[in-house]
Amino acid sequence: MWKKVLIVALALVILSAGTCLAAGKExxxxxxxxxxxxxxxxxxxxxxxxxxxxxxxxxxxxxxxxxxxxxxxxxxxxxxxxxxxxxxxxxxxxxxxxxxxxxxxxxxxxxxxxxxxxxxxxxxxxxxxxxxxxxxxxxxxxxxxxxxxxxxxxxxxxxxxxxxxxxxxxxxxxxxxxxxxxxxxLALNLIDFIFEGKASHAAASPEKGISALDGVMMLFNGIEYLREHVRSDVRIHGIVTDGGAAANIVPERAAARFYVRSADRGYLDTVVERVHNIANGAAMITGTKVTIKQIKAYDNxxxxxxxxxxxxxxxxxxxxxxxxxxxxxxxxxxxxxxxxxxxxxxxxxxxxxxxxxxxxxxxxxxxxxxxxxxxxxxxxxxxxxxxxxxxxxxxxxxxxxxxxxxxxxxxx
Missing domain, CATH: 3.40.630.10 (Zn peptidases)
Incomplete structure (x- = not known):
C-alpha cells in the first residue's frame, strides 16, 4: 500500500513541476x-x-x-x-x-x-x-x-x-x-589591394612608366585561374576601386577590393593565402609594388x-x-x-x-x-x-x- 502512495505522491510532484514550468513560460x-x-x-x-x-x-x-x-x-x-x-x-x-x-x-x-x-x-x-x-x-x-x-x-x-x-x-x-x-x-575576408607603379606619358614615353593598373589586371586574371581549383562553396568577387587618373597617363596607382568567402573559416584562410600570393605575383610580374590591407573578416x-x-x-x-x-x-x-x-x-x-x-x-x-x-x-x-x-x-x-x-x- 505504501508503495502505491509513494508512486502517486511522486507523480503529483512531477505533474506540479511540469505545471510550474508551463506557467513560467506562459x-x-x-x-x-x-x-x-x-x-x-x-x-x-x-x-x-x-x-x-x-x-x-x-x-x-x-x-x-x-x-x-x-x-x-x-x-x-x-x-x-x-x-x-x-x-x-x-x-x-x-x-x-x-x-x-x-x-x-x-x-x-x-x-x-x-x-x-x-x-x-x-x-x-x-x-x-x-x-x-x-x-x-x-x-x-x-x-x-x-x-x-x-x-x-x-x-x-x-x-x-x-x-x-x-x-x-x-x-x-x-x-x-x-x-x-x-x-x-559564409566566412568572409574583405581585402583591399593597392598597386603602385610609375607615371609617364602613355604615348610619348610609355617605356618609362610602370602601370599599376597592369598589376590590378594581373590580380584579376590570377584569381580567375584560381577559381577552378577551390571548393564549390568559395565565392570571390571584386571591383576596381582606382584605375588611374587619365587614359593618356601610365597609372602610378591602382587598386581593387575583393570579398573572399567560404563555408568555413579554416578553409577560407588557405584560400586567402593563395589570393595574397596571386597579388604578390602580379606585382612581381608587372614590376609594381602591392600593399594588401584586410578591411574586415567574419567567421561562419x-x-x-x-x-x-x-x-x-x-x-x-x-x-x-x-x-x-x-x-x-x-x-x-x-x-x-x-x-x-x-x-x-x-x-x-x-x-x-x-x-x-x-x-x-x-x-x-x-x-x-x-x-x-x-x-x-x-x-x-x-x-x-x-x-x-x-x-x-x-x-x-x-x-x-x-x-x-x-x-x-x-x-x-
Missing amino acids: DVYVNVDALQQKLLEINDFIHDNPETGNKEFKAANLLTRTLEQNGFKVETGVAGLETAFVATYVNKTGGPTIGFICEYDALDKLGHGCGHNIIASAGVGAGIALAKSLGDRPATIVVYGTPAEETTSGKLPMVAAGLFDRLDVALMTHPGDRTTVGAKS KVILESLSELLLENAKAAGARQILPPPQSTGSTDFGSVTFRVPGAELGIAFVPVGTPAHSQAYVQAGATPAGHEAVVVAAKTLAASGYDLITDPELLKKIKAEFAATKAPQN
Missing part, C-alpha cells in the same frame, strides 16, 4: 504581450528614422532608455563604438547568462531594407520579458546593441574586446521570407542542432508562420564571429512573402506593416521562451555546450 508570453505597444513603437520609430552604420544615435538612445526603464544597467560606447551598448540585468547571483543581439543600422539610400528595426525591437522585447519572468531563478540577461552590421560590422570589435565571452548562449532573430533555423553563413556561423531545434519549437508555440527549411544560398554576417566564441543561434522570422529578396524596397515597405509587427511579437516570444528554457533546464544547456565544444574541436 509568463514570458504575458510579459511580451504587455510590452507589445512599446515594442511596436520602437520598431516603427527606427523604421521611420533610418540611420546608417555608426550613426544610429536615435535608435541607440531609444533602445538604451527603454532598457534602463526596465531595470537594466546600461553601458554605452563600448568597444570604442559610439552607438554600441551592453545592457545587463542580474537576477540574484549565479545561474546562466543569456544574451540577445540587437541590430539597428539601415542601408544607405534605401532605409531598413534588411529589417534591422525588427531585430532591435524583438531583441529588446525578449530581454525585458525574460527578465520579468525569472522569479527567484538566478540568471543574468544581457542585451547587446551592435551597430553597423551592413558596413564596418560592429560585432567584430565587440568580439575582439571579449564582450560576448561571459555568455552561455547568444540569441538573435533576423526577418526574412520564412521562419527558419539552422541557416548557414557555428550551427548547433540542439539550439536550432529549441528555437524552432518555441517559434511554433508562439504562432510563427511560413515555417520552411533555410535557403540554400547564403551570405555573411558578423554574428558568425559571435557564434565562434560562444554557443549561439539565429531565428529567421517571416514578414514578407516567400521569394522576396532582401535589401529591397519590399523589405522597407513591410517593416512597419501588420506583418512586420507580427514578426516582432512572435520573435520576441520565441527568443524569450528559449532563454527561459535554457535557464530552467540545466541538462539542455549542458547538451548545447557539449555540442558546441564538439563542433569547434579540431577535425582529424
Whole structure:
C-alpha cells in the first residue's frame, strides 16, 4: 500500500513541476504581450528614422532608455563604438547568462531594407520579458546593441574586446521570407589591394612608366585561374576601386577590393593565402609594388542542432508562420564571429512573402506593416521562451555546450 502512495505522491510532484514550468513560460508570453505597444513603437520609430552604420544615435538612445526603464544597467560606447551598448540585468547571483543581439543600422539610400528595426525591437522585447519572468531563478540577461552590421560590422570589435565571452548562449532573430533555423553563413575576408607603379606619358614615353593598373589586371586574371581549383562553396568577387587618373597617363596607382568567402573559416584562410600570393605575383610580374590591407573578416556561423531545434519549437508555440527549411544560398554576417566564441543561434522570422529578396524596397515597405509587427511579437516570444528554457533546464544547456565544444574541436 505504501508503495502505491509513494508512486502517486511522486507523480503529483512531477505533474506540479511540469505545471510550474508551463506557467513560467506562459509568463514570458504575458510579459511580451504587455510590452507589445512599446515594442511596436520602437520598431516603427527606427523604421521611420533610418540611420546608417555608426550613426544610429536615435535608435541607440531609444533602445538604451527603454532598457534602463526596465531595470537594466546600461553601458554605452563600448568597444570604442559610439552607438554600441551592453545592457545587463542580474537576477540574484549565479545561474546562466543569456544574451540577445540587437541590430539597428539601415542601408544607405534605401532605409531598413534588411529589417534591422525588427531585430532591435524583438531583441529588446525578449530581454525585458525574460527578465520579468525569472522569479527567484538566478540568471543574468544581457542585451547587446551592435551597430553597423551592413558596413564596418560592429560585432567584430565587440568580439575582439571579449564582450560576448561571459555568455552561455547568444540569441538573435533576423526577418526574412520564412521562419527558419539552422541557416548557414559564409566566412568572409574583405581585402583591399593597392598597386603602385610609375607615371609617364602613355604615348610619348610609355617605356618609362610602370602601370599599376597592369598589376590590378594581373590580380584579376590570377584569381580567375584560381577559381577552378577551390571548393564549390568559395565565392570571390571584386571591383576596381582606382584605375588611374587619365587614359593618356601610365597609372602610378591602382587598386581593387575583393570579398573572399567560404563555408568555413579554416578553409577560407588557405584560400586567402593563395589570393595574397596571386597579388604578390602580379606585382612581381608587372614590376609594381602591392600593399594588401584586410578591411574586415567574419567567421561562419557555428550551427548547433540542439539550439536550432529549441528555437524552432518555441517559434511554433508562439504562432510563427511560413515555417520552411533555410535557403540554400547564403551570405555573411558578423554574428558568425559571435557564434565562434560562444554557443549561439539565429531565428529567421517571416514578414514578407516567400521569394522576396532582401535589401529591397519590399523589405522597407513591410517593416512597419501588420506583418512586420507580427514578426516582432512572435520573435520576441520565441527568443524569450528559449532563454527561459535554457535557464530552467540545466541538462539542455549542458547538451548545447557539449555540442558546441564538439563542433569547434579540431577535425582529424
